[in-house]
Amino acid sequence: xxxxxxxxxxxxxxxxxxxxxxxxxxxxxxxxxxxxxxxxxxxxxxxxxxxxxxxxxxxxxxxxxxxxxxxxxxxxxxxxxxxxxxxxxxxxxxxxxxxxxxxxxxxxxxxxxxxxxxxxxxxxxxxxxxxxxxxxxxxxxxxxxxxxxxxxxxxxxxxxxxxxxxxxxxxxxxxxxxxxxxxxxxxxxxxxxxxxxxxxxxxxxxxxxxxxxxxxxxxxxxxxxxxxxxxxxxxxxxxxxxxxxxxxxxxxxxxxxxxxxxxxxxxxxxxxxxxxxxxxxxxxxxxxxxxxxxxxxxxxxxxxxxxxxxxxxxxxxxxxxxxxxxxxxxxxxxxxxxxxxxxxxxxxxxxxxxxxxxxxxxxxxxxxxxxxxxxxxxxxxxxxxxxxxxxxxxxxxxxxxxxxxxxxxxxxxxxxxxxxxxxxxxxxxxxxxxxxxxxxxxxxxxxxxxxxxxxxxxxxxxxxxxxxxxxxxxxxxxxxxxxxxxxxxxxxxxxxxxxxxxxxxxxxxxxxxxxxxxxxxxxxxxxxxxxxxxxxxxxxxxxxxxxxxxxxxxxxxxxxxxxxxxxxxxxxxxxxxxxxxxxxxxxxx
Amino acid sequence: xxxxxxxxxxxxxxxxxxxxxxxxxxxxxxxxxxxxxxxxxxxxxxxxxxxxxxxxxxxxxxxxxxxxxxxxxxxxxxxxxxxxxxxxxxxxxxxxxxxxxxxxxxxxxxxxxxxxxxxxxxxxxxxxxxxxxxxxxxxxxxxxxxxxxxxxxxxxxxxxxxxxxxxxxxxxxxxxxxxxxxxxxxxxxxxxxxxxxxxxxxxxxxxxxxxxxxxxxxxxxxxxxxxxxxxxxxxxxxxxxxxxxxxxxxxxxxxxxxxxxxxxxxxxxxxxxxxxx
Numbered sequence: 001x002x003x004x005x006x007x008x009x010x011x012x013x014x015x016x017x018x019x020x021x022x023x024x025x026x027x028x029x030x031x032x033x034x035x036x037x038x039x040x041x042x043x044x045x046x047x048x049x050x051x052x053x054x055x056x057x058x059x060x061x062x063x064x065x066x067x068x069x070x071x072x073x074x075x076x077x078x079x080x081x082x083x084x085x086x087x088x089x090x091x092x093x094x095x096x097x098x099x100x101x102x103x104x105x106x107x108x109x110x111x112x113x114x115x116x117x118x119x120x121x122x123x124x125x126x127x128x129x130x131x132x133x134x135x136x137x138x139x140x141x142x143x144x145x146x147x148x149x150x151x152x153x154x155x156x157x158x159x160x161x162x163x164x165x166x167x168x169x170x171x172x173x174x175x176x177x178x179x180x181x182x183x184x185x186x187x188x189x190x191x192x193x194x195x196x197x198x199x200x201x202x203x204x205x206x207x208x209x210x211x212x213x214x215x216x217x218x219x220x221x222x223x224x225x226x227x228x229x230x231x232x233x234x235x236x237x238x239x240x241x242x243x244x245x246x247x248x249x250x251x252x253x254x255x256x257x258x259x260x261x262x263x264x265x266x267x268x269x270x271x272x273x274x275x276x277x278x279x280x281x282x283x284x285x286x287x288x289x290x291x292x293x294x295x296x297x298x299x300x301x302x303x304x305x306x307x308x309x310x311x312x313x314x315x316x317x318x319x320x321x322x323x324x325x326x327x328x329x330x331x332x333x334x335x336x337x338x339x340x341x342x343x344x345x346x347x348x349x350x351x352x353x354x355x356x357x358x359x360x361x362x363x364x365x366x367x368x369x370x371x372x373x374x375x376x377x378x379x380x381x382x383x384x385x386x387x388x389x390x391x392x393x394x395x396x397x398x399x400x401x402x403x404x405x406x407x408x409x410x411x412x413x414x415x416x417x418x419x420x421x422x423x424x425x426x427x428x429x430x431x432x433x434x435x436x437x438x439x440x441x442x443x444x445x446x447x448x449x450x451x452x453x454x455x456x457x458x459x460x461x462x463x464x465x466x467x468x469x470x471x472x473x474x475x476x477x478x479x480x481x482x483x484x485x486x487x488x489x490x491x492x493x494x495x496x497x498x499x500x501x502x503x504x505x506x507x508x509x510x511x512x513x514x515x516x517x518x519x520x521x522x523x524x525x526x527x528x529x530x531x532x533x534x535x536x537x538x539x540x541x542x543x544x545x546x547x548x549x550x551x552x553x554x555x556x557x558x559x560x561x562x563x564x565x566x567x568x569x570x571x572x573x574x575x576x577x578x579x580x581x582x583x584x585x586x587x588x589x
Numbered sequence: 590x591x592x593x594x595x596x597x598x599x600x601x602x603x604x605x606x607x608x609x610x611x612x613x614x615x616x617x618x619x620x621x622x623x624x625x626x627x628x629x630x631x632x633x634x635x636x637x638x639x640x641x642x643x644x645x646x647x648x649x650x651x652x653x654x655x656x657x658x659x660x661x662x663x664x665x666x667x668x669x670x671x672x673x674x675x676x677x678x679x680x681x682x683x684x685x686x687x688x689x690x691x692x693x694x695x696x697x698x699x700x701x702x703x704x705x706x707x708x709x710x711x712x713x714x715x716x717x718x719x720x721x722x723x724x725x726x727x728x729x730x731x732x733x734x735x736x737x738x739x740x741x742x743x744x745x746x747x748x749x750x751x752x753x754x755x756x757x758x759x760x761x762x763x764x765x766x767x768x769x770x771x772x773x774x775x776x777x778x779x780x781x782x783x784x785x786x787x788x789x790x791x792x793x794x795x796x797x798x799x800x801x802x803x804x805x806x807x808x809x810x811x812x813x814x815x816x817x818x819x820x821x822x823x824x825x826x827x828x829x830x831x832x833x834x835x836x837x838x839x840x841x842x843x844x845x846x847x848x849x850x851x852x853x854x855x856x857x858x859x860x861x862x863x864x865x866x
Contacts, residue, residue: 208730246595254591295716298653298724299732315610503598510602528618534731545618552610556603563599571592 038210074240238278397447634819640746
């Protein structure tokens with residue numbers, strides 16, 4: 001048994017070692033002589049099949065594939081981290097939970113592949129010219145992708161099924177190396193797929209007509225590749241955390257046994273933590289992505305932020321606000337779990353005010369689109385009173401305050417089960433309070449400064465705000481860790497949670513999925529009527545950017561499909577754990 | 590049971606999101622459509638008006654050239670001094686382009702459009718490029734893709750804006766088929782019946798038109814006797830540029846340019862001119 005596993009893992013490692021240089025090598029030698037450029041299909045060249053909307057099909061399949069893949073790639077990333085936690089803390093709960101994480105992943109994995117295959121087929125059928133061209137540009141990379149996918153399957157299965165066999169001692173380390181291989185392959189897969197998407201937005205390695213001038217590596221390393229990689233990496237973690245949180249909430253609600261409820265409560269708490277850890281840096285990764293889009297093409301950047309798509313950022317704000325509120329509500333409910341929680345609960349209302357206030361500032365649109373008659377009444381497209389709240393400095397201030405408050409909610413729960421015993425506890429608390437007060441003042445101050453400076457410097461004003469937010473978080477974590485070392489810990493009554501809090505936890509996967517669908521729509525729309533921006537035009541009858549409502553409906557339909565799959569998976573895994581009891585002896589009656 | 594409860598809950602949440610996206614303003618951004626616009630009939634005034642239309646429409650120039658400091662605000666600044674300054678600037682010798690600098694305004698403008706980095710206005714270069722690389726895309730290349738006639742029209746518009754007579758050639762019949770700009774309109778197909786267009790934009794709500802007797806704006810029945818084609822286009826696209834005597838500014842909506850296709854604008858203006866004949 002052990003031999004075959006060692007063999008498989010070594011083979012996997014060897015294959016990676018073999019394949020990675022292959023990708024890199026593509027940069028060296030290949031000089032290809034495809035000089036005719038990108039194809040220019042005319043409207044008639046797009047296959048029309050029974051009046052089906054090709055774009056809706058491709059859109060739905062791509063989005064569904066992305067949801068599933070994001071989840072399947074993300075979970076092993078933190079499963080291995082929690083597995084590690086288990087080894088370090090010697091707390092078996094972590095290990096059990098990590099395995100449970102993987103169990104949900106396994107159920108979703110085959111669907112990911114299935115939908116991925118469907119997507120490929122749909123693209124080949126409906127967009128043969130585009131796909132033909134992409135295959136030429138990326139040459140062997142697509143085959144490598146397929147090979148990597150196979151490898152991913154193998155390692156995933158080994159990682160999951162060997163869990164109990166390799167649970168203790170040295171074998172545990174071996175098991176974790178398999179997990180490492182799995183994650184390496186998974187990330188590589190995502191990076192390769194990202195290269196294709198980002199190439200379509202910011203093509204490189206080809207000339208203005210689309211003729212291939214560079215290597216596969218040059219096409220891969222296009223301007224938006226890395227920003228997209230980082231953004232998706234973080235988003236995946238947050239997303240994966242949100243979904244397993246949804247799983248835990250589901251199980252919590254379904255379970256009757258106190259001990260099982262306690263387990264799923266703890267799992268929900270940890271998942272929520274993971275989701276927020278992934279979520280906190282996301283706005284900043286978003287800034288970077290946006291900045292790179294501007295740098296690549298100011299035109300594209302302004303299309304996103306100032307044009308027709310600007311309204312979508314209002315919806316984005318609503319969704320992120322929903323996520324923040326739900327996550328915070330969940331955290332506040334968690335104060336019920338400790339006996340000293342009530343001491344902190346009195347601060348909740350202030351945090352709530354800041355979060356709701358920040359949320360409102362965030363959704364205030366900058367310019368309101370009005371009908372002529374409304375225009376006459378208001379006298380302009382900017383609201384006199386609300387106008388200043390709609391601009392960037394106000395929004396940045398709001399988002400930073402919301403992040404700080406979310407962190408504070410965490411910190412309160414963490415502290416509610418610990419009583420500091422160090423001599424300088426009092427001073428330490430003062431320092432933390434000062435940190436918050438000065439930090440918040442600084443964030444607000446920078447926001448006001450940003451409001452009064454010319455546009456070009458407004459962006460600059462957001463940098464100190466972000467730095468302050470991170471400072472508060474890092475510094476208070478450090479102080480807390482030092483101060484609560486050897487603290488008197490009090491019992492946390494896991495499972496002492498309201499049902500309502502579990503629904504708050506369940507909002508996260510729903511809102512996250514919808515949000516990702518929305519961002520996918522925005523990202524694709526940035527290309528306007530181009531398959532590959534500036535290189536290959538979309539001449540199909542569906543080359544327009546749909547209205548927000550139409551997009552919203554499509555996204556809802558896809559999200560609905562995805563949530564149905566997920567809840568079904570949750571239901572299945574409960575079913576799988578249920579054993580029918582042996583039939584009673586006839587004689588007993 | 591939990592299955593149904595959680596699923597029901599998810600559905601409610603999703604429908605709220607969907608409902609929200611449906612109450613926001615709905616705009617569909619269409620891809621450019623090939624349309625036949627007979628530009629060969631244009632006089633210079635028509636070219637200038639057309640250039641203005643391109644400037645805010647297909648050219649997407651106002652995306653950057655506005656009052657946000659991203660690029661020189663061409664609609665507001667004093668163009669004649671600015672352009673003369675550029676020509677006199679020693680950097681205009683074509684240093685970065687490795688050739689001779691533009692020698693007259695038309696050449697300078699054409700160079701600004703098709704080779705923006707040849708001369709970069711001080712302080713506007715890409716970050717870190719020390720004003721050697723312009724963030725402005727070459728407008729004759731994708732994604733903007735202005736053709737020769739359109740370039741000329743934009744140049745005519747800018748020359749006119751500087752108070753000079755445009756020096757660009759008028760379009761000849763062969764070049765007459767031009768591409769329409771991307772529009773943000775509700776319907777994909779442009780209307781060609783002026784009455785339908787009028788119904789959609791409802792000018793008669795404010796103007797006395799064919800007996801509507803509205804008096805927020807001037808009478809339009811005889812507009813053809815008072816204004817030329819170019820002036821009417823201007824009055825529709827930029828209502829606040831010139832205010833009609835005895836009427837107030839800021840009442841006439843400024844977004845008719847976005848509400849109508851160029852074709853629609855053209856048939857509407859033709860219709861208005863013919864009304865008074």
